[in-house]
Amino acid sequence: MTTHNLAGCRILVVEDELLIAVMIEEALQDLGCVVVGPAAKLDDALRLAREETLDGAVLDVTIRGGRVYPVTECLRARGIPFVLASGYGDWALPEDLQDHARLTKPFTADELEKHISLLCGGRG
Structure with missing residues (x-):
C-alpha cells in the first residue's frame, strides 16, 4: 500500500459498529491519514x-440516531467528498x-485505500 501520499489527509469516520470503526480507523492511520471521529451517533x-x-469522509449509511x-x-454544502x-x-x-x-x-483495506485516494485528490 502507498501510505506517504495520503499523509495528513483528514477523514471523518461515521460508523456505529465498533469493530468496523476500529478496522477503518486502523487502516486510515496505516495510510497516514488523520482520523476525525469515529462518530457513532448522528x-x-x-x-x-x-x-x-x-478532506473527506467515510459514512456508514445507518447509524444510531437515524440515516446519515x-x-x-452538510458535507456537500461544504464541498467535502465522501464515500x-x-x-x-x-x-x-x-x-x-x-x-x-x-x-x-464487508470491504477490504485495499478497497478503502482506493476510495480514500480518490477523496484526497488522487494523492495515493
Whole structure:
C-alpha cells in the first residue's frame, strides 16, 4: 500500500459498529491519514461534519440516531467528498445518492485505500 501520499489527509469516520470503526480507523492511520471521529451517533457526526477541517469522509449509511443523509447534505454544502459504506444495494439509498461512491460491506483495506485516494485528490 502507498501510505506517504495520503499523509495528513483528514477523514471523518461515521460508523456505529465498533469493530468496523476500529478496522477503518486502523487502516486510515496505516495510510497516514488523520482520523476525525469515529462518530457513532448522528448528532456527533453532524457536529464533526460542520465544525472540523476535513478532506473527506467515510459514512456508514445507518447509524444510531437515524440515516446519515443530513451529514451527506452538510458535507456537500461544504464541498467535502465522501464515500458511503453500506451492505445494502442502490435501491436502499435516496435517488441523489444511488450513483455515489460506495464501499460495499464487508470491504477490504485495499478497497478503502482506493476510495480514500480518490477523496484526497488522487494523492495515493
